[in-house]
Amino acid sequence: MRQSIHLVALLAALLMCSTSAADGVEKANCPVVRVEAERLPDMNVPRSGHSALLLNGEVTVVGGHTSGFVLTPTIEYLEGGKWQQLQTVYTHDGGISIVMASGKVLLAGGFKDNLGIGQSFEVELYDPATHESKGFGCLDQKRVSGAAVELDSGRVMITGNWYTDDGIEMFDGKTSFSHVRNVSQSRYLPHVFRTSDGDAVIVAGYDERGNPLDTIVIDRLYGEPFRNELFENWRPLHYDLAQHSDDSFIGDKTKGEFRYLMPVENEDGQLAIIDVRDTIFTPLPTTAPVPMQSQWGAIKYITPVYADRQHQRGYVVGFDNTNRLYALCIDYANNPATLKLYHTDPLPEAGMLTIPVLTAEGNLMLTGGVGTEPNGNFSPKASVWLLRFNDDGSEAAGGFNGWLWGVLAAVLLAAGVAVYVFRRRKPQPEPEERLETVTKGDEQLMQRICQLMDEKQLYLQQGLKVSDIASALGINSRYVSDCVKAVKGCSLTQFVNEYRVEHAKRLLLECPEMKISTVAVESGFTNDKAMTRYFKEQTGMTPTEWKNENQK
Secondary structure, rough: OOOHHHHHHHHHHHHHOOOOEEEEEEEEOOEEOOOOOEEOOOOOOEEOOOOEEEEOOEEEEEEOOEEEEEEEEEEEEEOOOOEEEEEEOOOOOOOOOEOOOOOEEHHHHHHHOOOEOOEEEEEEEEOOOOEEEEEEEEOOOOOOOOEEEOOOOEEEEOOOOOOOOOOOEEEEEOOOOEEEOEEEOOOOEEEEEEEEOEEEEEOEEOOOOOOOOOOOOOOEOOOOOOOOOOOOOOOOEOOOOOOOHHHHHHOOOOHOEEEEEEEEEEEOOOEEEEEEEEEEEOOEEEEOOOOOOEOOEEOOEEEEEEEEOOOOEEEEEOOOOOOOOOEEEOOOOOOEEEEOOOOOOOOOOOOEEEEEOOOOOOOEEEEEOOOOOOOHHOOOOEEEEEEEOOOOOOOOOOOOOHHHHHHHHHHHHHHHHHHHHHHHHHHOOHHOOOOOOHHHHHHHHHHHHHHHHHHHHHHHHOOOHHHHHHHHHHHHHHHHHHHHHHHHHOOHHHHHHHHHHHHHHHHHHOOOOHHHHHHHHOOOOOOOHHHHHHHHHHHHHHHOHHHHHHHO
8 A cells, every 4th residue: 555655656756847935835836738739610700809608519609800800790600610600680899698597698788889999788699509699688788898697597697897887787587687786896807706695796806997906895796895805915817808707617506506716816927716615715725836937938828717627627828929828727626726737839820819618528719819919909810729638648749758647547546446445444533523624715704704793793683594694795504614613613503602692791791780581682592591501601600690700
């Protein structure tokens, strides 16, 4: 058993790059691997500012603008190795697109005129099953560079704008759009994430004119806005591409677990990945810092995370000034997540500011976009490229020999079997005996729970449930219980009753004439017997004994 583990460690050391200190912690450098860029048939229309979607297994591009910075009212989908072109009812350059549970695609807004001028109200519904598009209504507010998310009810929440006021509006899932509420700050290309309690959060690093926000506030569809100290040093990555929150989803909707990955950058331009769970924003631990340089120069990352949930990996796309494309691969199933940086050879015919889409196989298809030359919006690309990550031999041109990876895989398999057998023989500790690991996210969430208790005094509510606290915070109930257990080392009931006992102490001293039974009810206990039990647990005295002792 030990020999197998030692062999795995030795081979892993041979395959991984050397380590370097980062923030006082030894981290491995990120492996850099060449990936072949396969040229696919060009689209019929050169385009940028479009949306790229996977619909019924077909990569589909919608809208955008074409040569001369002219809006294009077209859709194309790749079928049988050829791009099929259709007309849309309206143009949607920089518009909103979202694939709904029905399978149809809501297309809304975009620039009103050529050259990226103005905003539009126009809305249509595209059906990929029939390849038909139908105009049916208009937005409550004209929009460009917004974002949308579908809720369980079939309604669609829409927010974000460019060079005009922002707000939150709702599509009822049928024909109408209506204003829901104002936002605390206008945002350009915001991230919109669903939460487990049916709410949604909105966060962005840039205002409606593309200027960095001095203070980042997180809005909620139903709850109150809040701030997270993480965004004092980091801000969501700046990009000019259409994005869909479902692209970054890594949770499990069947279990009510909503989790997303989001790239952020600091003032030095360093990229990191944030793990978003409901209203909890925490850094994703990684085995290496995100590489910002390659041997050819600086890397500029330009996209959200595209999550391949089947293989439990995410990708962030970037480019450099040598016309190489990069794809940062994040194996988020590991803790810490392992990173790998893929790069192509120079692609002078590719658009560097390109729109990716994740294929059904988990590869990235890059469609259109513009080059890095001045006034690139006037000459967008029609080229399409495929970066294969999940085909056999896709890394053959990289820095490691295929046979060595095969040896490592075999050894890992053998070691895994040995570990499984070893663990089967060894008695496992009971769950309550296992040590809890307190993370930065736990500490931040605990601060929010305590703040909620102090300001809202939820503990005064008789029959308070974990779901009541979770709903007020906009998170999954399990996160609340796990956090209290990890940070405070007690159950949620014990935690809440500590607040109730402290409240009862104040009443006993400030209102000495108040009956014990009244103090109990006013402090959130169901009766005086319950208060006495918890009072003795915490103070060693009954409420009356404690009152007499402290009044002296």
